[in-house]
Amino acid sequence: MTGAVSPDRRRFLTAGAAALGAAASAQLWLPNTARAAGTPLPDGVFSLGVASGDPLPDGVVLWTRLAPDPLNGGGMPGRAVAVEWQVAEDARFKKVVRSGTAQARPEYGHSVHVDVRGLRADRTYWYRFRAGGQLSRTGRTRTAPHRFHTGGPLRLALASCQNWQHGWFTPYADMLDQDPDVVVFVGDYIYESTPSATGVRRHEGTGEPYSLTQYRNRYAQYRSDPDLAAMHANAPFVVTFDDHEVDNDFAGDIPQDPAKQPHDAFVARLTAAYQAFYEHMPVRATAVPNGPHIRMHRRLDFGRLARLNVLDTRQYRSDQATSQAGAQDPGLTMLGAEQKRWLLEGLYRSPARWNLIASQIMMAETDLKVGEGKLWYYDAWDGYQAERNAFMRHFARVGNPVVLSGDRHLTMVSDLKADYADPDSAVVGAEFVGTSISSNGDQDQAAFRAQWDPRRADNPHWKLLDAHRGYHLFDIRRDGIDAQVRVVDTVRAPRATARTRARLRVEAGRRGVELA
Template sequence: MSLFRESKLSRRVLLTGGAAAVGAPMLLNPEGGYAQTSAPVPADVFRLGVASGDPLPDSVVLWTRLAPDPLAGGGMPDRPVTVQWEIADNDRFTRHRRTGTAVARPELGHSVHVDVRGLRADSVYFYRFRIAGQLSPVGRTRTAPASSARPRTLRFAFASCQDYQAGFYTAYQHLAAEDLAFVAFLGDYIYEGPTNPAAARQHEGTGEPTTLAQYRNRHAQYKTDADLQAAHAAFPWIVTFDDHEVDNNWADEIPQDPDLQTPSSFRARRIAAFQAYYEHMPLRRSSLPRGLDMQLYRRFRFGSLASVHVLDTRQYRSDQPATLADAQSPSLTMTGAQQEKWLVDGLRRSGSNWNLLANQVMWAQNDRTAGPTQTFDFDNWDGYRVQRKRLLEYFGSGRVDNPVVLTGDRHCTWISDLRPDFDDVSTPIVGAELTGTSITSGGNANTASFHATYDPIMAESPHWRYIDNQRGYVVCDVTRSEMVSRLRLVDTVWAPTATVRTAATFVVESGRPGIASVSAEATPPAVATLRAPAFAVEDDQP
């Protein structure tokens, strides 16, 4: 059921570019328009690679950022420069579809976001950038099917949580080789933590980023990774953020540690983090931050087969409650009233066979203590119980077709049935949640310790259908009748390369809420006994 067998790109093509002579770069003229200049552009400006994102039937966003010195502010001169872009039907660029120019401005970190229009629906394209004789790597992208189309299949992957210090991006070596229409990245693209000397590799800088320059350097460091670049160059990405792109467990204008960050300093930090995030992501102009605000919740339709509703569970949420009693307050919101209305209206009117929620934090109830005592992480939907119950009741109202929540954050795989009251097994199952594991965060897993803690809790949690804490991503195949999701795990993130395997398969059937079946494979002995090398990992997930 390959989507792209006819147009595979090799890793070499994705990560290398040739040279082509072009005219001198063009500068923005103060009186309007552009003026030629002979001022030189530094060499090696495409060190952060290329990316595409937000696929529509006739459009996709092409991204790059000019950064010859990525960890020192980018290294570009303090002036705008003009970049040429081209998109074609083949990777030799002999059949052009569109070409044009875009201005890379210093006030946006010399990033480029090209919203290419007039493309064919459900089609593969190849793209690249050039400036001053320098040619970028080649990227491959794909548009969405027409809204009226009835595609038989859709294959995509979702991933999250890629702490640079926790390990190498071995999972992306394999994700880049999958056949996918898109990748949904569900948050924690960067981590804001300071350098950990005992980690597998080191964050740049000396502390947590708080300024625009510091967030730019942190994002740039992540973007220099060749495996991450290959995954971006292979498919369009649909991205959303969680907490670590700004500050661990932040909520609206409230930081994790309000005793250490004043309201004004955190607002300034949020503004800086949002801008750096936009500068490094393949997002449309509609997501350009405006002060404290950034429009990130949005919707994508893949014909009549599936709609993807991208959530933002950070900007508009109430502060996390402190107790279970507090979590029952009807005033608490994870999304804000406006986004909740947008979600409900979109679910009702989607016209799609499947409704997929690209979501950051776990919906399913997740007790952390075996026995009668219950312990919860209130940063998850467990802290926002009235709104969660209201939405889950809507899932079960008959007005939403096949809701499946796709979640990141946990650094573990948690496959769950969803019901309005998780403590009452007589309440109906109304949907499914696939919580995917991390790319690196948490490092190589201690599976014995994990199962010793959570297997007894799983016995008391009938809505949990599968749990695991190893590293990787999830690939989903959607048809009219079912959604089949494969958990793809790597054997290590503490070495530059790794093997990958399908550890488990999860099936959701159309018209039957919840998880229809789980098939788990035995862990190979070579993986189960993997010991060296070992690194100390700082993990925010209990």
């Protein structure tokens, strides 16, 4: 897949595509939907923008949601609405290659998920929607390479943890300029926290979301961030959720605070949260929730260059341990038996050069205790050590495993070790824990170093720690992965200056990661 384009071409794609598509529509796409619908729709039905996701060699998912009053349930009439869509090989829609009509149904928040097939592999396409005579902005997407394609490169961006109240989503403006082929988002797309008067921006509503309407409103607010909306409209996303899309640190159907959230009430909350997640994400029908259950683990191949295994580390896990002994209990599971079998099968049968694992939470050890002894985060893979350590043994027999994680609100790049109790044990892979888009805001860097530098000696597998906001950018080729930690100087304002904080390299056939 292609890498970065020139600044002039990027400005054309991002600033001009929507205007060009709208101008051409007057000639190419007459507003007959408005006449056919009978009752006119409210203005502004495409306020939440457009998105694409889960690219295949012959297809991609196109998304939008009709919501003229996005922060008040959506504002749509209680009936299904026909939404026309087009896919073209050019931004002016002179060469439309696929088109059709989808139904935006009230039971799914008038969201639309079009699983377009019959496209050409490794190609850029433009798409748009129309409903009630109104046009969406123009989106840009890209299909995956042919399944037998062995070359590259693939440019992939890793993002996570975007807390509305902690800052603007300014890293996406730089990500847009870097022009990734695909964005992998590994969790905490929204935060369920209550509105804060001291936040950079204030959450909508009056408290945490519990109902479907409340979750819809929270997603709609996040979708209104201009940099996030622009990034969604310019590259396909591969998304999964962590905890804050539902409830902080939940495990399966167990909330963080069981004494305050009875089981039946939390099951109802899960049902609402998973449906709202589906309604706002560019995912296939395999992710349509079944009550308090949703299928999110899945696999995407980018030719024979890279296989991406997307995990669900929330829905099937045992409740978190509360002690060191508990964290080493062999009966605890993070993935559940079925997902574990699925992952191992995908790794061992992979034809790809690189085996990527998108894990919401950190897999490498974090020993928080300075000096003798161990102290772990129990919500991460450290709290499920028997299963984690078993995976390390499997990774030793898998070609080029690289884990892409989030959750920590900081950059932590590590070697994956066969046995963290033995510093001299073999390196079996590499892990990139991406920093947050905005969560934790503009941190005090001196305070961060004072907190974390003393722990470096107890964690010799760490290669890089950093607490700036941003994302990770990967250029994946057959001979290696070149990674950049891209950071911004602030998320407290709508504009920021970006830079490369560090460069790292993973060599094919050589386990681990090194600073470049």
